[in-house]
Amino acid sequence: SSISQTYSIKMASNKQPEVKHMGYWYFGGVASAMAAACTHPLDLLKVHLQTQQKADIGLVRMGVVVLKRDGIMGLYNGLSASIMRQLTYSMTRFAIYETYKSRKGQAKMSFAESAGVALIGGFVGGVVGNPADMVNVRMQNDVKLPLDQRRNYRHVFDGLYQVCRNEGAVKVMNGVSMTSTRAALVTFGQLAFYDLFKGALMSTGLFGDDPLTHFTASFGAGGTATLVTQPFDVMKTRLMNAKPGAYTGLSACAADIYASGFLFFGFFKGIVPAFVRLAPHTVLTFVFLEQLKANFGYTVTVAKAA
Template identity: 25%
Template sequence: MSKQQEPIPFSVSFAAGAIAGISEILTMYPLDVVKTRVQLQDNTAKGADRYNGMVDCFRKIIKNEGFSRLYRGIAAPILMEAPKRATKFAANDEWGKIYRNLFGVTEMNQSISVLTGASAGATESFVVVPFELVKIRLQDKKSSYNGPIDVVKKVVASDGPLGLYTGLESTMWRHVLWNAGYFGVIFQVKKLLPKSETKQGQMANDLIAGSIGGTFGTILNTPSDVVKSRIQNTVRVKGVVPKYNWTLPSIALVAKEEGFAALYKGFLPKVLRLGPGGGILLVVFTSVIDFYKKMKA
């Protein structure tokens, strides 16, 4: 984020991030369901079970499973979005302070923006992994779970409490890459955009910068997101090495078996969500921070 006129308390950044995250998820969640369905699909899917892109996936879900299926598993993301997005923005601000002090600079620059974003992404990963695992298991078409609590019970029963952290390494890859791209690009785009003198102009700049940042972050992290979905959807069997286990070997395996393009499965719904979604996040976050400053004044 760009330098604030005065330090923003951690609690305020946390609350602003939470409000921004919930606003984004309520607007964009169906695209996330479609993205996950397409990512989980491998070469064995045939006929009615095969999705030929985003529109076909939307059509088949609504036709065969009902419109409400597009909101399947939303409880976990809603519960996750507050701590997830709050951690993202609050950690980004806190890491920014740490790195500015460490490198002896008073203002953010491009390199520190990327570094703080990556650090915030790594921090965020520890918060979101259990929620992501529950969401992925529920979004799968073949899911037999009866809601989020059932997922948690069955995973803990079979794999222990640490089973809820299946896919932590791939989640870190996903979040480090997305946040580094997102915050790094936001910094650069804001430098290039004309300085706004009005509230409406500032919101427009935030929407543009956040959308471009979200798009760039999505381009960077989609391969790790594809394998993360598969890793977290794999039910562990004792004595059997999972087909998808670690990020880089899984990326190589998907590229080998399904072609390089498979690493960008679900890219269209993902970028349609996280491009504009990144703009929504930044606009809402900035608006809440501005409201805090106004109330304090």
């Protein structure tokens, strides 16, 4: 009698439902925009480092140069474009990934499935966000140009208008192949690996679904995304900021970068500031996203297997 009673209690305990916090499709874009507002100065310095012809200025020195030349607000050049980029690019990629994941219901995605959805979502997001991304790069790099060569976009909408009026509407998609490829890879590194790391941590029994887990998993995802995407990020920045006719194509851009050195002077130029920027952005994005889900999302009840 006591044995059967103990068994029934264990079965009941095992079948206790699990409550999951779910987010609406736009939460990822909102969380990414919030993170971008915090990390924009690092993103600006990364662009400056990638577009210099000689790797003779480091992250700290570049920050000092910008502060002396343009003041504290110089670190926020292009902020409106950066926010718009997240509200287009990140909102699209998170919407695709999270919607697919939520429609799986109680079924858990394999890593291969998660990677595939992340790559597709990132590629589509890169296409959607390319116009704001191009204006963002230009606005951030504008202060490095001579006064008579500056574009002087007042904000992202002015930048888009000026590009369409002076260079043609097609120009806003300049570098889209590189942008979408890079976006697919960074989404793979961030979303797929965040879920992988978070699941691995929680499976140990030492971590719960809490901010510590969110921070640890997102930090690992940020590092993974940086390594995977840096070569494409350098090429994207060069293509977007190049003058008309500077490169005949992607191969010409790659050859120009390779000529300056393969690793830290070429395709991996600016990898340290890229990590310093992408890791905090990834951490903040997922911390904000998890908090949005917990406080403003909805919950679903998932029955645990016996």
